Amino acid sequence: MSKEKSTETKSDLISLADEEGVKQVIVNSILGLWDVVNNLTRLKPSRRAAAALAKMGCDIITGGGPGLMQAANEGAASATGRAQSVGIRVDLPFEQEVNAFVTQAFEHRTFFTRLHQFVLASDAFIVAPGGIGTVLETMMIWQLLQVRHLEDTPLILVGKMWPGLIEWTRGSMLSPDTPLANAEDMTIPHCAANAEEAIAFIREYHTAWLNKKEKR
Incomplete structure (x- = not known):
């Protein structure tokens, strides 16, 4: 490593005593993370499987959450017919609300009773x-x-x-x-x-x- 490059690297370092500098690093890092999250949310999971099954008259049952679960419920809701778009949720402090494409929702206190309903209904x-x-x-x-x-x-x-x-x-x-x-x-x-x-x-x-x- 050249002396010039070493000097440039050291100049990029920020002392923990530099409150404003530390604050700026944290703010930039958080904003960078949100950029990553925003990019990831642009990836729309495929819902064609759920739509095809719903057209066959099959009800679609998911955990009712975001991501692939929402894609499946959306696929079911987009299909014409009488198929239900069901969400079976579990009560967790960090869980989000049931997604907007669920037409029938159930809430459980434990994973065990939730899985039991999955088994009985599928x-x-x-x-x-x-x-x-x-x-x-x-x-x-x-x-x-x-x-x-x-x-x-x-x-x-x-x-x-x-x-x-x-x-x-x-x-x-x-x-x-x-x-x-x-x-x-x-x-x-x-x-x-x-x-x-x-x-x-x-x-x-x-x-x-x-x-x-x-x-x-």
Whole structure:
């Protein structure tokens, strides 16, 4: 590093004793963060999957929040027909209000009762990329299907984050030394690369479901 460059770097440093300088750095940093947030909010999640399912007469049930949940509720609300756009919320101090595209809202005090309603109300589960809560709910649905507390209910994992989870589960739980699951348990979730694949799978399932319903 040259002496000139070193001098320029040192001149950019601000002493903590310089209150005005420190204040300006903080203000600029916060404004910079808001610029990032504003850019991210320009990314509109796809709602075509929910719209396609709603046109098939399927009610759309989400957590009722922003982002992908709002996109799904918006997709359902935009479709013509009698499909409901439902939001099932949980009471948290930092959670936002239910999004504007929910036509029927429910509020729960705990994640457990909320997930229970999800399970009771759903005939298929489409899981988008998400955080710890999404993974928790996915694993719970997987486990209910494994022990047949749920039957004939698709669990579709959409996006790039899920195949790695399935492979980790397969490699860790099907060890020949200490098997923790059966090979057929690994076939319960269906991975879809995108919304189109998820819609195609649901269409096939929905057609079979209607045929079975007519025969009863």
